[in-house]
Amino acid sequence: MSDLEQFRMETRKWLEANCPAEMREPVRDEEDVYWGGRNASFKNDAQKAWFEACVEKGYTVPAWPKEYGGAGLSAPEAKVLREEMARIDARPPLSSFGIWMLGPALLHFGTEGQKQRFLNEIAHGEIRWCQGYSEPGSGSDLVSLQTYGEDKGDHWVVNGQKVWTSYADQADWIFCLVRTDKANKYQGITFMLIDMATKGVSTKPIKLISGNSPFCETFLEDVAVPKSYGEDIPAQVGEVNRGWDVAKYLLGHEREMISGAGGGDRTAAIGAAMKRHAAKTGDDLDPVLRAELAMFDVDALAYSAMGEKFLDEAKAGRAHPAQPNMMKYAGTELNKRRHELMMAAGGSRSLEWESEDTGGGKPARSWLRTKANSIEGGTSEVMLNVVSKRILELPGG
């Protein structure tokens, strides 16, 4: 038996012993997701047990080094773990922007002190992070951001407003982009870590067209940010004024995540499911709708092959660095189309906003939510700009 097969058998045994039955169900709503943090509470004992078992094993962040709270798994081992968890439909033990976004940035740009402290806190679910990039005047044109940090020697005084900060009202800390040099567009931005309990930080939720929202506005008024949180723990990641490098690195991660490059249900074919769905309500698929579903399925299955190819090429270091932009563009446009078709197939039932049958208007709310896919993490237009300039090398500013 190869080492990897051995690892698979051990993993299977460990999951069997440690993943409670209640945690082997697809996530149904927000309560099923555990985000950690200072004020976190568990939905039930099973969620708690599953989380604690994973923390102990390093499985909240399996690929991170052991000294930072991970399990130190190799890429093939991490893949085996993912496959084995998927096999039993195991829920993620911990969801967190710390894992998805700040962690990769710290691993790449952080000091040893920052890694020791923050990566461990993230892995153990002790701290919940939110991301402060966008501002009311700086969406796709992120580099035009205005939030300003004035240098006061041993600390910064930060003033400004962030927007679309997901779950800011429940987060403990925020990693955000702050302008620290007004004269320099790209090289005047610092990637700063700010405790949200600091005086002057406040948040306000934003209600969206879907009726609910994870998003907030975050206000920073005369917030005093110490330049250091301890020995070798500076408040900024990377160098002062070089936060754009960190942000760009992270945006790459975010786009891959949003595009669903790893597969998942946003690229799955839906025609058969829509037919079953229609049959349940006593409807037939209109032949023209059926034709559109068939064309969609062709595109979705082809995109899913693209996702696989992209991952294979990325692993082998063959993918063009701007390829995630193309994946993000194509994936999010596809997902919007998918939900338009699902609404059409659902008919009047999918219009229901509050009924029990629709789980409180899930089809309609999801449909509305997808409209943000081609805006968040860089609009489709920005993605196309990047592809045309960096891959096709078309001319002009």
Place this chain on the structure above:
Amino acid sequence: MPLYHDEDQAMLADTASSFMAEEGNIQKQLRHWRDRDCKDGFGHGLWKQMAELGFTGILVEEDQGGLGMGYVEAGIVLEEIGRNLTPSPFLTSSVLAATALSHGSHDMKARYLPGLVAGDSVFAVAVDETAKHRPERITTRAEKSGNGFLLTGSKSFVVYGGSADMIVVAARTSGSDNEAEGITLFAVPKDAKGMSHDAVRLVDSSMATYTKFDGVELDGDAVIGEVDGGREVLDAMLRAGRIGAAAEGVGVARGAMDRTVDYLKQRKQFGKLIGEFQALQHRAAHLYSEVEIARAVTIKTQQLLDAGAESADMMTSVAKAKVAKTARLAVQEGVQMHGGIGMTDEYDIGLFMKRDRALAEFLGDSYYHANRVAEMSGY
């Protein structure tokens, strides 16, 4: 298997790419034969050169003198054929007919394959009977007669049928027109008595025939595989041809896109390079995305077919449909972005539009294959 070419395949791609660009290019082949009103629609010299490189026998087993490679490798050659619009009987002979012949008897292989591998023979396939691809319905009949058969009926869109030394014909040996079973494939030689061709030149300058079988006498050994059991062989042949046509279509899309992107970098209007205009940049970037996705599903499907995977049949239809949609976008955007000059015969971009039209129709268009995907998915 990762979804990119391994070292050997990358080497083959290099060989195919430089050979087609040098010897198979539009000026030397497509325009050359078209402007001479060539009745074959392709050059036998190039076919011989392709044999010297081993391309003709790429899918033929090694003990028959071929290279014994798979659909990924055949696709590599076809993509380069597509990029250069090279007129060639490769798809009909080395992919479709070769796949059918792999199910033939030892004697049949010995009779036909050496000629194919040497680049001396050209093969065609006769499946369609109507203007749209409907292989589910076969009315051409082969009646038992002595030790052999009498073949009666007519076929359309027999690509390169007039030049072919042998035509693979799908005929009915039992059952009624729309039945899946009761089909038999025959290898009908060029000189078979009672076979006649009505040749037509198509929009892309290629040649096809309406072929009539008026009581063609066939020996029993003309049967490929089993009598009445030909549907399986026919399906295998069609899958091979469809993924081959998809690979060629990816080449057509890439060829059109590359020319268009180059043009955007050269042509000035309103004092600017037109490639500086965002309206055109976004359309070019969208086209690039679609071409990448079409390439991905094509190589994915080639690998599935080579591995004999169960999902290969449906994915073949996904690939054929996706590529047809993508190549259509590429040629339409190509002509439009070239502006008036894109409508001239002097510029090559219009030739891509013509080839796309013919290739999309061959072995089922995007509608046919999307419908097949829906049926196989159960809706």
